[in-house]
Amino acid sequence: MSSGSAPEGQIAVHLNGAPTLLATDTTVADVVGLAGFAPEARGVAVALDGDVVPRADWTTTTVREGARLEVLTAVAGG
Amino acid sequence: MSGATVGGVVPPFVLGGRTWGSRLIAGTGGFRSLAEMESALAATGAELVTVALRRLDPEQKGSLLDVIDRLGLFVLPNTAGCYTARDAVRTAKLAREAFQTDWIKLEVIGDDRTLFPDAVELLRAAEELVGDGFTVLPYTNDDPVLARRLEAVGCAAVMPLGSPIGSGMGIRNPVNIAIIVEQATVPVVLDAGIGTASDAAYAMELGCDAVLVASAISRAAHPTLMAQAVRAAVEAGVAARHAGRIPRKLHAVASTAELGLPDLS
Numbered sequence: 001m002s003s004g005s006a007p008e009g010q011i012a013v014h015l016n017g018a019p020t021l022l023a024t025d026t027t028v029a030d031v032v033g034l035a036g037f038a039p040e041a042r043g044v045a046v047a048l049d050g051d052v053v054p055r056a057d058w059t060t061t062t063v064r065e066g067a068r069l070e071v072l073t074a075v076a077g078g
Numbered sequence: 079m080s081g082a083t084v085g086g087v088v089p090p091f092v093l094g095g096r097t098w099g100s101r102l103i104a105g106t107g108g109f110r111s112l113a114e115m116e117s118a119l120a121a122t123g124a125e126l127v128t129v130a131l132r133r134l135d136p137e138q139k140g141s142l143l144d145v146i147d148r149l150g151l152f153v154l155p156n157t158a159g160c161y162t163a164r165d166a167v168r169t170a171k172l173a174r175e176a177f178q179t180d181w182i183k184l185e186v187i188g189d190d191r192t193l194f195p196d197a198v199e200l201l202r203a204a205e206e207l208v209g210d211g212f213t214v215l216p217y218t219n220d221d222p223v224l225a226r227r228l229e230a231v232g233c234a235a236v237m238p239l240g241s242p243i244g245s246g247m248g249i250r251n252p253v254n255i256a257i258i259v260e261q262a263t264v265p266v267v268l269d270a271g272i273g274t275a276s277d278a279a280y281a282m283e284l285g286c287d288a289v290l291v292a293s294a295i296s297r298a299a300h301p302t303l304m305a306q307a308v309r310a311a312v313e314a315g316v317a318a319r320h321a322g323r324i325p326r327k328l329h330a331v332a333s334t335a336e337l338g339l340p341d342l343s
Binding site: 016017035036037042043044045046047050051052053054055070071072073074075076077078 | 105106107108109115128129130131132133134135142143153154155156158168171172173174175176177178183185292
């Protein structure tokens with residue numbers, strides 16, 4: 001992950017494994033919205049650099065350059 | 079005649095501090111459509127269903143959780159696909175956030191061909207999750223010693239496999255399952271390997287408290303019909319277990335009295 005590769009005002013992150021550009025100051029809640037979920041969506045969880053971000057912290061957690069974000073949802077299995 | 083009934087002789091099924099009416103836990107994987115899943119899950123009579131966590135698939139149509147909510151089922155998230163204790167613990171914590179539940183079906187796989195659990199990683203993850211307040215239901219080997227260790231670290235149940243996940247091979251080591259049942263003070267849930275209704279009945283006759291069935295139903299040619307069959311088998315099996323079966327004998331025991339036999343020579 002090459003830091004500083006993002007254009008001015010943007011940050012480069014990995015969202016569900018895909019290189020993605022986000023606006024600076026993007027929060028985890030914003031990312032959940034970008035991924036297509038409503039803010040209150042049940043069955044959604046977010047990992048930031050491998051660690052779970054509690055739902056209560058979604059709006060206050062800002063994503064940094066180079067972050068690895070995983071937005072996960074319920075699927076059939078097990 | 080004692081007039082024994084299922085209600086009178088069979089103890090209630092208590093798991094994780096709750097009493098459940100159904101001893102059949104359903105997996106949600108492998109169905110060909112959500113509509114087929116909904117019909118089959120309804121037919122199982124199950125109250126608990128497993129779900130996994132994955133990246134959002136933009137192609138995914140409909141919502142699994144909508145189906146589960148319509149049926150009023152309790153979501154049991156799993157850690158399917160985890161190969162290390164670290165990944166499983168992280169996945170469990172994500173699941174707790176996603177579903178607002180402390181319950182977790184803990185899977186830590188050690189081999190991708192057999193999908194057998196990794197005993198060392200499983201025990202490590204179980205201990206950590208119990209310490210973090212989870213109700214841990216571990217998918218485990220048919221190993222009585224490992225089952226005892228899992229119970230000792232505070233798991234709410236032990237869930238030994240009958241045979242590899244999705245194999246439909248039934249219960250390959252019934253003797254070990256019986257030993258696990260004999261020593262366990264937490265519920266024993268036969269998890270994995272059920273191929274058809276008789277396997278589920280056998281698990282219950284061996285003394286398991288419940289069975290977890292996914293592929294046998296979801297991948298059957300007619301899932302709803304198989305769901306009905308497995309449900310009936312679980313009910314038959316638990317009744318048979320508590321009915322007190324006759325002992326096996328090498329020779330016949332006449333079921334008709336000899337007294338009063340006429341002399342027809």
